[in-house]
Amino acid sequence: MDFQKQKKILVHTCCAPCSGYCFEKLVNDGYEIAGYFYNPNIHPEPEYKKRLGELARYSEQMNFQVLIEEEPPELWFDAIKGLEQEKEGGKRCEACFKVRLEKTALFAKKNGFDGFTTVLTISPHKNSAVINQIGKKIAKKYEIGFLEENFKKHDGFKKSLELSDKYGFYRQNYCGCVYSKKK
Numbered sequence: 545m546d547f548q549k550q551k552k553i554l555v556h557t558c559c560a561p562c563s564g565y566c567f568e569k570l571v572n573d574g575y576e577i578a579g580y581f582y583n584p585n586i587h588p589e590p591e592y593k594k595r596l597g598e599l600a601r602y603s604e605q606m607n608f609q610v611l612i613e614e615e616p617p618e619l620w621f622d623a624i625k626g627l628e629q630e631k632e633g634g635k636r637c638e639a640c641f642k643v644r645l646e647k648t649a650l651f652a653k654k655n656g657f658d659g660f661t662t663v664l665t666i667s668p669h670k671n672s673a674v675i676n677q678i679g680k681k682i683a684k685k686y687e688i689g690f691l692e693e694n695f696k697k698h699d700g701f702k703k704s705l706e707l708s709d710k711y712g713f714y715r716q717n718y719c720g721c722v723y724s725k726k727k
């Protein structure tokens with residue numbers, strides 16, 4: 545499904561440092577956005593709360609709406625079962641992207657959004673092509689728009705670091721799940 549500007553999109557978000565540049569870019573690009581925090585992968589709970597708290601602080605300050613979806617982490621562990629020992633960037637991450645994007649698409653569909661996207665492509669550790677492929681497949685399944693993005697482009701990651709400094713965001717040093725923390 546083609547995506548045009550002036551559309552209302554739900555933006556899957558994982559934390560404030562990844563969201564700052566992406567949210568501001570999307571608004572500057574002409575989209576009406578709402579953030580959607582759904583990350584049952586983040587471990588342990590105090591870290592989950594810290595990331596969510598930083599995002600809430602930033603979105604309040606900037607007047608961005610952020611919707612929060614919470615679910616027991618067991619469902620995420622079920623979704624990545626058998627892939628626990630995969631390297632970061634491998635099949636476990638694909639399953640993790642799928643879980644989070646599928647929930648985002650469903651929420652978007654049920655709540656009158658024209659489509660969805662994710663800030664995950666800002667990370668230099670994540671393959672944007674893989675994320676976009678998964679997003680497009682899910683969009684097709686649920687008949688909703690998916691905005692393909694590669695937020696790393698045009699110095700996106702560098703700009704996200706500058707915004708993190710500007711707003712004093714807490715920046716985590718691991719992706720999120722218990723397996724990425726072990727390294």
Ligand code: SF4
Nearest residue numbers: 637640719720721724
């Ligand atoms: S490393 Fe990151 S993307 Fe990969 S499974 Fe863990 S939390 Fe998900």
